Amino acid sequence: MRQTSWVAAVGAAVTLMGASAYAEDKPIIHDGEYNYLRAQFGEQWDAQDLEIDGRLAEIYEANGGTPPNILYVLIDDVSFGQMGNRAMNYVTGIDTPNINDFATQGMSLMRMYTEPSCTPTRTAFLTGRQPYRAGVEEVKVALVGEGLAAEEVTIAEILKKVGYNTAHVGKWHQGDIEQAYAHNQGFDWAAFPLHQQVQLSLMTREAMQANNMLGLHSSGQSNQFALDQRFKPYGLVTGIEGEAGGMAREVDLAPGEEWTQAHYVEMNERYQRQTLEQLERLAGEDAPFFMQYWPLYPLNFVYPDQSTSRNGGFMADKLEVIDDWFGEVLAKLDEVGAADNTIVVFMADNGLMYHYEGTSGLSQLIYRGGKTQHLEGGVRTDAFVRWPGVVEPGSAAGDIIHVSDLFTTFARIAGATDHIPRDRVIDGIDQTALLLEGEGNSRRDYVYNYEGLTMRSVVKQEFKMHVAAPGVPGAAAPVFNVYRDPREENPLVGYSLWSGASFQDMIKRHHKMIAKYPHLPLGKGTPYEGIENLRPESLETREVFMSWQ
Amino acid sequence: MRQTSWVAAVGAAVTLMGASAYAEDKPIIHDGEYNYLRAQFGEQWDAQDLEIDGRLAEIYEANGGTPPNILYVLIDDVSFGQMGNRAMNYVTGIDTPNINDFATQGMSLMRMYTEPSCTPTRTAFLTGRQPYRAGVEEVKVALVGEGLAAEEVTIAEILKKVGYNTAHVGKWHQGDIEQAYAHNQGFDWAAFPLHQQVQLSLMTREAMQANNMLGLHSSGQSNQFALDQRFKPYGLVTGIEGEAGGMAREVDLAPGEEWTQAHYVEMNERYQRQTLEQLERLAGEDAPFFMQYWPLYPLNFVYPDQSTSRNGGFMADKLEVIDDWFGEVLAKLDEVGAADNTIVVFMADNGLMYHYEGTSGLSQLIYRGGKTQHLEGGVRTDAFVRWPGVVEPGSAAGDIIHVSDLFTTFARIAGATDHIPRDRVIDGIDQTALLLEGEGNSRRDYVYNYEGLTMRSVVKQEFKMHVAAPGVPGAAAPVFNVYRDPREENPLVGYSLWSGASFQDMIKRHHKMIAKYPHLPLGKGTPYEGIENLRPESLETREVFMSWQ
Incomplete structure (x- = not known):
């Protein structure tokens, strides 16, 4: 078994301070929708991240520096x-x-x-x-x-x-x-x-x-x-x-x-x-x-x-x-x-x-x-x-979180954010703020749901659009409110007419990022x-x- | 407003002791299925009822006799x-x-x-x-x-x-x-x-x-x-x-x-x-x-x-x-x-x-x-x-209870069981034992579900039979296990063959009691x-x- 000496590696932990995705010259590449959120909340998040870095440093210290x-x-x-x-x-x-x-x-x-x-x-x-x-x-x-x-x-x-x-x-x-x-x-x-x-x-x-x-x-x-x-x-x-x-x-x-x-x-x-x-x-x-x-x-x-x-x-x-x-x-x-x-x-x-x-x-x-x-x-x-x-x-938190967020969050908590690759899209959002500060601190309000290699639905806040079948106009895609209709059985026709365009924009942003950073084999x-x-x-x-x- | 003087009426509370359904000359008339349960558990229930009477008397006493x-x-x-x-x-x-x-x-x-x-x-x-x-x-x-x-x-x-x-x-x-x-x-x-x-x-x-x-x-x-x-x-x-x-x-x-x-x-x-x-x-x-x-x-x-x-x-x-x-x-x-x-x-x-x-x-x-x-x-x-x-x-209790049981239970707790009529079927079971002794003490494991005047299903323990449509043989009635299938969508064909007869017997017992005590207008x-x-x-x-x- 490969023995890693923590004592030898502990120097890496000094990279913790300022290690969040946007504090570096090369930020983590997130999906387009995240950048829309960041444009709205970035300043607030950066300030919060400074506090979180301080909090994590305290936690390390209380734990003998690890x-x-x-x-x-x-x-x-x-x-x-x-x-x-x-x-x-x-x-x-x-x-x-x-x-x-x-x-x-x-x-x-x-x-x-x-x-x-x-x-x-x-x-x-x-x-x-x-x-x-x-x-x-x-x-x-x-x-x-x-x-x-x-x-x-x-x-x-x-x-x-x-x-x-x-x-x-x-x-x-x-x-x-x-x-x-x-x-x-x-x-x-x-x-x-x-x-x-x-x-x-x-x-x-x-x-x-x-x-x-x-x-x-x-x-x-x-x-x-x-x-x-x-x-x-x-x-x-x-x-x-x-x-x-x-x-x-x-x-x-x-x-x-x-x-x-x-x-x-x-x-x-x-x-x-x-x-x-x-x-x-x-x-x-x-x-x-x-x-x-x-x-x-x-x-x-x-x-x-x-x-x-x-x-x-x-x-x-x-x-x-x-x-x-x-x-x-x-x-x-x-x-x-x-x-x-x-x-x-x-x-x-x-x-x-x-x-x-x-x-x-x-x-x-x-x-x-x-x-x-x-x-x-x-x-x-x-x-x-x-x-x-x-x-x-x-x-408890009703905020949206995706399993990929655990990747980025664990890396942040471990002081390893710098080691996340910067040459590909990382879907996982750093959700340390959610864990430390509680409900309302998620940095994600969207999810793209795939079945295999096919996108099947898009979630934004409490709304969820089922992607229309191939060849069917986007306006025909049903939109559900998952609070009011958890079983996704009663599409809100009125909602899909005003929200349909927004969902189509979300899908376009997503595909633009795929074009820029193609899938790996x-x-x-x-x-x-x-x-x-x-x-x-x-x-x-x-x-x-x-x-x- | 009619003013009832509790002081004048309090004598009624002495009827508490031994006021449970079977301690009287004229027991409450329950449905046939209850009597099946009573035949199995009656002695145990009678002993428990004596303890409950004692406990209720203590509660009254701690409350100034009421x-x-x-x-x-x-x-x-x-x-x-x-x-x-x-x-x-x-x-x-x-x-x-x-x-x-x-x-x-x-x-x-x-x-x-x-x-x-x-x-x-x-x-x-x-x-x-x-x-x-x-x-x-x-x-x-x-x-x-x-x-x-x-x-x-x-x-x-x-x-x-x-x-x-x-x-x-x-x-x-x-x-x-x-x-x-x-x-x-x-x-x-x-x-x-x-x-x-x-x-x-x-x-x-x-x-x-x-x-x-x-x-x-x-x-x-x-x-x-x-x-x-x-x-x-x-x-x-x-x-x-x-x-x-x-x-x-x-x-x-x-x-x-x-x-x-x-x-x-x-x-x-x-x-x-x-x-x-x-x-x-x-x-x-x-x-x-x-x-x-x-x-x-x-x-x-x-x-x-x-x-x-x-x-x-x-x-x-x-x-x-x-x-x-x-x-x-x-x-x-x-x-x-x-x-x-x-x-x-x-x-x-x-x-x-x-x-x-x-x-x-x-x-x-x-x-x-x-x-x-x-x-x-x-x-x-x-x-x-x-x-x-x-x-x-x-x-918490997973025991079956029916809303009518609250009637009989409240009467018992108030010392008013004697005033429950003895000339008609009372579906409500005394569930005081469940409240006082907790899960496992319900005296009911069945419910007959009606829609309006029509029986639609029968529950026994975790099983539930949907009554067959008129003219359809009882063997065709689907039986569900509500633990395994809470949405009642996957009938257990194998179960209905052995349980069907039991459910039919339950329905017969129920109808016999109706014949004996006809519905009131x-x-x-x-x-x-x-x-x-x-x-x-x-x-x-x-x-x-x-x-x-």
Whole structure:
């Protein structure tokens, strides 16, 4: 493992003062809409930034001269409102006491926008860029030979520049090529599955027997729908571990072994265990840490023999497990004495996987839609941030924030703003003012919602325009008021006539910036390179994949 | 005003001991399903009731030998989840800080079922009987010559038997015939409109100009749809006041005056003022009080010139008004020294009036449907009960409770169970154990949901069967799990095959009890009798109505 000496690197922290995006000769390149806001509020923000710099310097000083640790817990596919909200425990029969408590200990970010799927949200957080700028869409279940390009600069890489130790545990979902692996993208140490839950939980014999999968396995009694016979899901690489600059190792399966639901459960339990181990290790180092814990749960596709929640759905049960585990993580932070100086952010990556509504036990709640969709139900998630002594306990903010903002905000708090690249658009806005000063201090009132590489809607304040279908005039695009109509079912025709032009202008500004700073290409390569113990069946699976490349 | 001397009546309180439904020779007649539960849990309940009697006796003693005051605040048409829940303030841009605070001071009844409309819910509370048993459906906007029958026994009549002073302020909606008036149904003093918000807020020139009403008024520029020309909504009686045994007086309109939105606003403000006055008066009396405050808001059908909430919808703004006013009511209770000995229940009467979604600013949230519908969105409402020193602050219960249960529970707490009639079915279950002992102590796990006189669904625990259409076999009736599928969109086919028979049995038991104790007739009569100052236009409007009777 690469050991970073905080003492050697601490000099970087002196760049903190005046490190905000516009205090430098070369400002961070934000989207056009941000510059409209800056033209209105820039002076006010600059004055506020000076105060914030002073406040951060005090925080460092109180902490022996180092910035705080950061723990980012990102769970998978849960509807907005489900967590941190007592009422919802009664609505759905899923108890989340630890998350509910946690929500009272810091700030609830009540209008956090993500991307609508796992891969894009994670890319947006890691790079501070909406994923289409890096050619990133949702990474499919099987081999793709694609992934996050080495040219993208991740928050882990940036924080390492100022001396942070970095670790990643759990879901990664940034591709199956070597350059995209977590330990090659800024993490000193990483343990993650190379693919995602569709392979790990759905492509099992048990899921087939639970009628959640067809044609996977020859054991099916009525297997009319056969996948490509050459496709062997148990040839896919499962969990790997690696260290920065080193080879990865597959850790879950022996050659010839078949992946089962039990393996999936064990993998999840292992990631929880490793998270606790890593926190203990990192807290003992002589440097601040940045750690990601990205559990695979609650996604899961098989009924347990005996349900454990009142709800009983196969994802609902796992959400209760996540709640228990998150309680353990917080207890571990206390135990190792790191709780007071660690920023903890807990959130979901996007709305629920509504395709399994009913049986999964998770449902669309207040907002319509879910994973894969630009509707509020797809891109709004519960998000909570705790920073003892800094973020007001029990506070909440209705301000708009986007997951990419965490990138820029974490960099600012760590004194690493100078290391954010200045040659590409950074969507993430520095929201340190929101965390420190509370509601009303967001520096963003807009979001562009994409599905894959296609813009589907534009949010400005409480208004949201659904982009008209190709060839349809913009005046026909419906505009919704998400306060009055959270389910986006009653377009305000009158509003769209006066607001339509403004939204079209927003889209033009956005496209102008894309023309000036074109999208970068997605990383490409041969899957599974850089793994030292590839199983024979993985080699065979890769051969099948390469045969049509 | 009839003055009840508590000192004279206090002897009634000795009937408290052993006054629960089954300790008497003549038990309360409950529905068949309750008896199934009683067969399972009766012994346990009887033992618990002895303890509860002891606890109530202690409460009386600590209060100078009298039972507590009861204040029942019932507001109009709000979706479950909207109130007492911080998250929702951010979702809809409607701030309800007073209601949110109040929710933390007592128990949140997270699974309160009402009837799906205003009149039925109010009848169910007043009589402890589901309204079809009294022939009651939603009372229409104009003249009906119908209303709550004198033979029905209201909670006010029962509480008066043990010495309570009673008052009603605000919406009543139990019909336009003399026997149905609040001051003829157990209230010593009452101030209420004789009709409801469709007349009072929607049948105005302003609502027509806001495009929420057609054909009402000759002032319309494009009035193609004309109502019956003889129908003059401004001939309808507006607000009246009365005392028990006396004549009512109309108080809002002079002859020849036209009702406007300003009148509606003034009426609401008057009810708020009168509520504060009545609380002050009642707290000074030598007897406990039972008071109903049933605001007409947030129902309202006209945009204000300037919206006052972030949401800006014409009902959303009024919900913020209600929140302010409820804060004033609680402050008044403190001021007059009654807060510690007053049970305060705050809730909505049914789900939102979804027909105005979008423009009203109120929306379907977690549950689907609204007013008039048997779906959870129609019959689930936020409900909170505060009873200092007795009900655990910050507690919540996911147990099923029905609005009719408040009737039986209030009677029990007041020591008035003996005065509940024993010649008819009482749907309301005594839920004192739930209030005193907390979650898990409800004595009901079922609800029959009616729309008007038609059963539409049956709830048992987390399952809900939608009754099959007439002539369709029961096996085709869809069954939902409301935990896993709160929007009732994914019927569990497998479940309905095994549970269908159980639900059919529940329906049979219910109908057997109806056969044994047939429904009582709705009250009938000539509208507007017993009003001493009927305006000439009201007499004319009544003549038009009587001409087709």
